[in-house]
Amino acid sequence: MSEQEVKILAIESSCDETAAAVVVNGRDVRSNVISSQIALHTLYGGVVPEIASRKHIEKINQVIAQALNDAGETLDTIDAIAVTYGPGLVGALLVGVAEAKAIAYAKNLPLIGVHHIEGHISANYIENKDLEPPFLCLVVSGGHTHLVRVKDYGVYEILGRTRDDAAGEAFDKVARAIGLGYPGGPKIEKVSHEGNPHAIQFPKPKVADGPYDFSFSGLKSAVLNYLNSCQMKGEEIVQADVAASFQNSVIEVLVANAMRAIDEYGMERFAIAGGVASNQTLRGAMEEACRQKGVKFYHPSPILCTDNAAMIGAAGYYDYMAGKRDGLDLNAVPNLKLGER
Ligand code: KG4
Ligand code: ZN
Numbered sequence: 001m002s003e004q005e006v007k008i009l010a011i012e013s014s015c016d017e018t019a020a021a022v023v024v025n026g027r028d029v030r031s032n033v034i035s036s037q038i039a040l041h042t043l044y045g046g047v048v049p050e051i052a053s054r055k056h057i058e059k060i061n062q063v064i065a066q067a068l069n070d071a072g073e074t075l076d077t078i079d080a081i082a083v084t085y086g087p088g089l090v091g092a093l094l095v096g097v098a099e100a101k102a103i104a105y106a107k108n109l110p111l112i113g114v115h116h117i118e119g120h121i122s123a124n125y126i127e128n129k130d131l132e133p134p135f136l137c138l139v140v141s142g143g144h145t146h147l148v149r150v151k152d153y154g155v156y157e158i159l160g161r162t163r164d165d166a167a168g169e170a171f172d173k174v175a176r177a178i179g180l181g182y183p184g185g186p187k188i189e190k191v192s193h194e195g196n197p198h199a200i201q202f203p204k205p206k207v208a209d210g211p212y213d214f215s216f217s218g219l220k221s222a223v224l225n226y227l228n229s230c231q232m233k234g235e236e237i238v239q240a241d242v243a244a245s246f247q248n249s250v251i252e253v254l255v256a257n258a259m260r261a262i263d264e265y266g267m268e269r270f271a272i273a274g275g276v277a278s279n280q281t282l283r284g285a286m287e288e289a290c291r292q293k294g295v296k297f298y299h300p301s302p303i304l305c306t307d308n309a310a311m312i313g314a315a316g317y318y319d320y321m322a323g324k325r326d327g328l329d330l331n332a333v334p335n336l337k338l339g340e341r
Helices: 038-042 049-071 090-107 116-127 167-177 184-192 217-233 239-265 280-293 310-321
Strands: 007-012 017-024 028-036 080-086 111-115 135-140 145-152 155-161 269-273 296-298
Touching: 007 049, 007 090, 007 310, 017 049, 017 310, 028 049, 028 310, 038 049, 049 090, 080 090, 080 116, 080 310, 090 111, 111 116, 111 310, 116 135, 116 145, 116 269, 116 310, 135 239, 145 239, 155 239, 167 184, 167 217, 167 239, 184 239, 184 280, 217 239, 239 280, 269 280, 280 296
Parallel strands: 007 080, 080 111, 135 269, 269 296
Antiparallel strands: 007 017, 017 028, 135 145, 145 155
């Protein structure tokens, strides 16, 4: 290992993307290969865990070989292996974890188990070389909605979380209900451009005893009730208006909670992360709200918002620098909590 450079091979397989990347010193992405299973799961209207695991097994060696090749590296020239070990689908996670352990054992390389959400947060480091903790981060993905105070590298305080559905899950469920199919987020965003976000007044749910917590299942039910009532009354359902009005409610709640936390904790920097963070309307609303407060706003490119291994290489680097190492007994932890090891 050279003194200045830590080259990490990162692996991600927690859900429906098989991904590998080579990342140098946490922020310099030399390769980022993603094999998406979305087309496969679209047939079933959502991710089928068993199919996801099988597909990961099929793809993982190819994806790693491609990532090494794109970066001009081999297993003999990298310094450490980072792998997502939770949270996620257990069978899917196990594929990445087993692969990472095999490489670490065969090549005698340090192994670092990475938390998937820490990866999403760390995606912000890649294109924003000036971003350093402390900052506030809103993680909005298919499985998680967390408002996190990043106090230092690898040091997190969760200020708020969803009490029921994750933001991305709400997008996916509403998309299915209005006939857009899977994956819901990008489809809702697309049709929303043709809709009126104020056409239907859906609730903007607040959680009484948690100022930074979220609840999206009531909003989803309100959309379902609206659709039922239109059908019963024989009224026309304007798909684009339903999508735009739903998206508007989600965004209002996300912005309100984030801005409240920024004020309360006096944060000067705010970042968003996770699949839903690739939504341009959400980004625009967050950017404007931050501009009004004089807070610097960060977000990853869309390809680094949804699941990828570059973000795992970024988070893994800071874990590595903090001396975190895992043994060959590393296991997948499907419900791993943020900040837990
Ligand atoms: O981070 P991610 O790739 O996987 C998880 O860790 O969950 O996030 C996937 C989620 C899905 O629910 C998807 O519908 C949502 O992110 N998503 C979006 C957009 N792109 C992906 N939601 C809203 N607008 C988008 N443009
Ligand atoms: Zn994710």
